[in-house]
Amino acid sequence: MPLRETNIVSGAQTKFGKLEGLTLREIFAEAVDKATIGAGVPKEDIQAAFIGSFIPEMLVHQGHTAPLLADYAGLRGLPATRHEAACASGATALRAGIMAIESGLYDTVLVAAAEKMTSVSTNRATEALAAAADDEFESSMGLTFPGVFAIAAVAHMQEYGTTEEDMALVAVKAHRNAAKNPLAQFQKEISLEKAMTPRYIAWPLKLFDCSPISDGAAAIVLTNNERAKQYTDTPVKIVGTGQASASMNLCDRTSLTSFEASVRASRIAYDMAGLTPKDMDFAVVHDCFTIAEIIASEDIGFFKPGAGAKAVREGVTAMDGDKPINPMGGLKAVGHPVGATGVKQAVVLYRELIGEAGANQVPNHDTALMHNFGGTGATAVVNIMRRADA
Amino acid sequence: MPLRETNIVSGAQTKFGKLEGLTLREIFAEAVDKATIGAGVPKEDIQAAFIGSFIPEMLVHQGHTAPLLADYAGLRGLPATRHEAACASGATALRAGIMAIESGLYDTVLVAAAEKMTSVSTNRATEALAAAADDEFESSMGLTFPGVFAIAAVAHMQEYGTTEEDMALVAVKAHRNAAKNPLAQFQKEISLEKAMTPRYIAWPLKLFDCSPISDGAAAIVLTNNERAKQYTDTPVKIVGTGQASASMNLCDRTSLTSFEASVRASRIAYDMAGLTPKDMDFAVVHDCFTIAEIIASEDIGFFKPGAGAKAVREGVTAMDGDKPINPMGGLKAVGHPVGATGVKQAVVLYRELIGEAGANQVPNHDTALMHNFGGTGATAVVNIMRRADA
Amino acid sequence: MSETPTIEQYQKYIQDHDFHALKCKSCGAVIAPPKGMCYSCGGTDFEWTAVSGKGKLVSYTVIHVAAEEFQEETPYFVAIVELEEGTRITARLLGLDPNEPEKVKLGIPVKLGYETGKSGKTYIGFSPA
Amino acid sequence: MSETPTIEQYQKYIQDHDFHALKCKSCGAVIAPPKGMCYSCGGTDFEWTAVSGKGKLVSYTVIHVAAEEFQEETPYFVAIVELEEGTRITARLLGLDPNEPEKVKLGIPVKLGYETGKSGKTYIGFSPA
Numbered sequence A, B: 001m002p003l004r005e006t007n008i009v010s011g012a013q014t015k016f017g018k019l020e021g022l023t024l025r026e027i028f029a030e031a032v033d034k035a036t037i038g039a040g041v042p043k044e045d046i047q048a049a050f051i052g053s054f055i056p057e058m059l060v061h062q063g064h065t066a067p068l069l070a071d072y073a074g075l076r077g078l079p080a081t082r083h084e085a086a087c088a089s090g091a092t093a094l095r096a097g098i099m100a101i102e103s104g105l106y107d108t109v110l111v112a113a114a115e116k117m118t119s120v121s122t123n124r125a126t127e128a129l130a131a132a133a134d135d136e137f138e139s140s141m142g143l144t145f146p147g148v149f150a151i152a153a154v155a156h157m158q159e160y161g162t163t164e165e166d167m168a169l170v171a172v173k174a175h176r177n178a179a180k181n182p183l184a185q186f187q188k189e190i191s192l193e194k195a196m197t198p199r200y201i202a203w204p205l206k207l208f209d210c211s212p213i214s215d216g217a218a219a220i221v222l223t224n225n226e227r228a229k230q231y232t233d234t235p236v237k238i239v240g241t242g243q244a245s246a247s248m249n250l251c252d253r254t255s256l257t258s259f260e261a262s263v264r265a266s267r268i269a270y271d272m273a274g275l276t277p278k279d280m281d282f283a284v285v286h287d288c289f290t291i292a293e294i295i296a297s298e299d300i301g302f303f304k305p306g307a308g309a310k311a312v313r314e315g316v317t318a319m320d321g322d323k324p325i326n327p328m329g330g331l332k333a334v335g336h337p338v339g340a341t342g343v344k345q346a347v348v349l350y351r352e353l354i355g356e357a358g359a360n361q362v363p364n365h366d367t368a369l370m371h372n373f374g375g376t377g378a379t380a381v382v383n384i385m386r387r388a389d390a
Numbered sequence C, D: 001m002s003e004t005p006t007i008e009q010y011q012k013y014i015q016d017h018d019f020h021a022l023k024c025k026s027c028g029a030v031i032a033p034p035k036g037m038c039y040s041c042g043g044t045d046f047e048w049t050a051v052s053g054k055g056k057l058v059s060y061t062v063i064h065v066a067a068e069e070f071q072e073e074t075p076y077f078v079a080i081v082e083l084e085e086g087t088r089i090t091a092r093l094l095g096l097d098p099n100e101p102e103k104v105k106l107g108i109p110v111k112l113g114y115e116t117g118k119s120g121k122t123y124i125g126f127s128p129a
């Protein structure tokens, strides 16, 4: 049965990138202000805040971030909880918001997420990100976050003939889309040649296969059916939601060419919504690395296993293709402030679905899917959204 | 309106203390096994896991802890999310579990929490705990976690005449109760004289005013009304739940002698349950420091502002008093593996309410309240529970 | 952007021994430490303001066990002070003996100053006025 | 308690160049790295078992950008290897040139060994059999 009560009535993000001179809480407050007072939702209407952030402990030496961020953003006193699932932190906060609305405990809630990553060195950020993998059995032998995806890439290349060039084409598409997105970290197209520059991070993944280190925040407001119309004429309904996990260790997974948690989460979300991949007009997927977008496009059922690379080559996932993926530029080119990404994805769906994505607007925009995953696929969240009037 | 669907059908904790040679995941799995297979709840019945942990990033260099812990404990593939609110991490995980059940998205869920603190030095643990305060404006000038409670203690002493001896009596009571609790870190009574040993941590708080550094885990199973009876004849219903926040900075609070988030959270919980402090047979409150128990006993409405110390002196909060508080020994003597505490409190309520608290059984046990708070009171969660047959 | 008060600038003012608070452009409330929204009126536009430096002692402690970074500085006072302008801030206490904390009286008038710790970091501090 | 396999002991075996896996007492499944519950049968009782050390290469990468602790060791291989006994583990690859990763073939037989990194820590590694 589709979710009954959950509507998105506003959504906003800060610019992503190196936000010089601004702290985590200032970035967070900017997104909250845009999604509340900036969108006609008074802060007094917000009854609870569900906040995603991955690793402020290591990046800015701050835990207990939810009340801190909520208070700074003028949401003093509200129940404010932080949700952490590595790169899926944002989407797990969103799911908490969904359950809060569906349970009837709250009418209107804020879901917001932020990460401040650029105040530490690249090695230190790499170390913080490695906390998303298994410290005892992976990170402690020097396996990195890109390294895990590189291992998946090598398996995918071997099994399906995916090439380094296919991966590079994902980066080229991401930059092409982001070039029109004023909130993106990189607003410049890149050539295939440039994307293929052999600067290896974790072979065979090169610099341009990797999403950057970014600061940023995003926020949305969820409300129930009764209240939705008081904020907007075009609420977006979340009709299906799925979350699944897998073993943290890549070595314990059944398959290296598919992320089982993504497959399971999307199946649950489709079943709940009563929809299939064919019904999706577009998708926003978790392209932390180029290979991750290819695998995700297969895992969510847009393409058969192994057919993801071909879809990229043939432009099927381009903005004007049959199944646009990451029409605003994805993590790769818009940036990846880790914990914020899941909520930013919801903002992208919201803006595209209501037809306010500007130069990045996809032509068909009734129904879409977001796919956010955590770490190396140990957490996956899939949400299916639909314009209320669609 | 009271919560309708949420039942606790099992609850267990590991021993708290220095659990030598065991990692976070092993401790976690022990609690999960006790609360599932050990209590007649097959793991296959669990549909989602809500996990509390405060700061594994700094204590054991591990983020993305929910899928890691769930997988290790044999809950592979389930949606598993981590909830963080400093020392209230456990209770925020519990609230997520409540909303999951009330929303109808899940029938049976696990709420579990763990912390491994003893693998680092005391200074390092102090630093990790300080991440629960405001890094920019408190921790960065050397204010510690005990320091914040010391500031509150000084204000309480000035305003109400509370004394260092009153605080020491809280410690004496905690140790007296814990002496009968085989899972407690300290199972030895202490004299008032010993509790008054002038070894200051943050003046006027002394060593025996502070809860210890501990390892430990706790887990409970929540299920809806339809399923509850298949696991136990004595489910415990969660009838009211409240959460509130306050500014992170103590200096921004209206009052230093009361934690406003505790007052607000308990008011919400009482209103939801349709009950008052008079209806409570006993309470488990967050006694991270002795002064915190005194203030909490006032904030939850058991005693008037300023009357908490008198209640301790007169034995009202003792196991055989009119309003027993922390009958199993509290954080002070049972231990305080930070993120695990909120779930452990729920386990205590569950065991007391169903009459299985052994030597620590309170005489009246129909209805009770748990109060868990985070950091220096910036998060507070209050839940009111009642035996289903009461 | 450059005129909008930031936390970075707030901290820099302290390091420069030139404490500034925020002032709400809508209602005039003086706010420190910085907030993104005025507690009094909900305004979000702020400007810098100097303060008189006069205040009174609200409460305090003496830290004996600290995070590694500060352990060398123990014992030291940390206090909450209410400024004449109405806002409260967390600061060190100066000119008092941390080994005789019971001699300090709440409510005494204090004045703003600065202290440089062994770490080289400068803290706001208040001494009896 | 002392006979129950722990993660601490698993790591110690590796440091001692004496790799051991867990064996499920109910179904005999060999498991490494350690788990609290057997994936095959749901059992929770384990004992230590030695392994043949034979396996095959499932996939791999070469790390160029690492956490600070490992940066000095770059470039280095990290691989997933499936042991003859059926379980898969993450390990270093030994005896191959990390500057020519494209020459490594998936599926090749490998045998268990050890490598001590510049940090002084010992890793499990596999070299072509």
Ligand SMILES: [Zn+2]
Residues within 6 Å of the ligand: C024, C025, C026, C027, C028, C029, C038, C039, C040, C041, C042, C043
């Ligand atoms: Zn104002």
Ligand SMILES: [Zn+2]
Residues within 6 Å of the ligand: D024, D025, D026, D027, D028, D029, D038, D039, D040, D041, D042, D043
């Ligand atoms: Zn088995």
